[in-house]
Amino acid sequence: MATRLLSFLSDIEKSLLAELSMLEGPPWETSRAVSYHQGLARMTLARRSTAGLESQGAIFLQSYVLADGSQCLKASLNWVASSETLVIAVYAKPQVNWHTEAASIANAWVSGPPASTESSEGSTHEVGVLAAAG
Numbered sequence: 418m419a420t421r422l423l424s425f426l427s428d429i430e431k432s433l434l435a436e437l438s439m440l441e442g443p444p445w446e447t448s449r450a451v452s453y454h455q456g457l458a459r460m461t462l463a464r465r466s467t468a469g470l471e472s473q474g475a476i477f478l479q480s481y482v483l484a485d486g487s488q489c490l491k492a493s494l495n496w497v498a499s500s501e502t503l504v505i506a507v508y509a510k511p512q513v514n515w516h517t518e519a520a521s522i523a524n525a526w527v528s529g530p531p532a533s534t535e536s537s538e539g540s541t542h543e544v545g546v547l548a549a550a551g
Contacts, residue, residue: 421515422480423451425490425507426458428519429476433462436527446470456480462526472497476526483508492522499530 430447437445443464451458458478463470474496483489488509495502503525507518 422458425519426478428516429523432520432523494526496530501530503531
């Protein structure tokens with residue numbers, strides 16, 4: 418399970434940097450931290466400016482085993498300028514393409530936070546990704 422956590426985080430990082438490199442402005446930098454024992458990982462994203470690194474947000478990953486014994490990775494996307502959080506779950510199914518799921522999470526972060534409403538300020542929006550619906 419620990420290998421999946423780190424490789425999935427690396428896949429997200431590669432997809433993010435590929436998408437962010439197409440954007441105008443200063444270069445992006447990432448930093449990562451992984452706790453295999455707890456099944457947690459974090460990647461922070463920052464832009465380099467004349468003032469130094471300016472944090473832009475983070476992606477948190479949690480790896481766990483479901484009651485049926487299958488693996489699940491949950492990504493929590495956060496942005497510095499928003500109190501909104503987007504949560505995406507990826508369930509280990511035979512048909513899942515982990516690279517595609519990582520690219521989808523990267524795309525969701527680059528797209529920015531979900532639109533906030535007055536009644537959901539500070540809320541968490543969950544999006545379940547069922548890789549093998551059917």
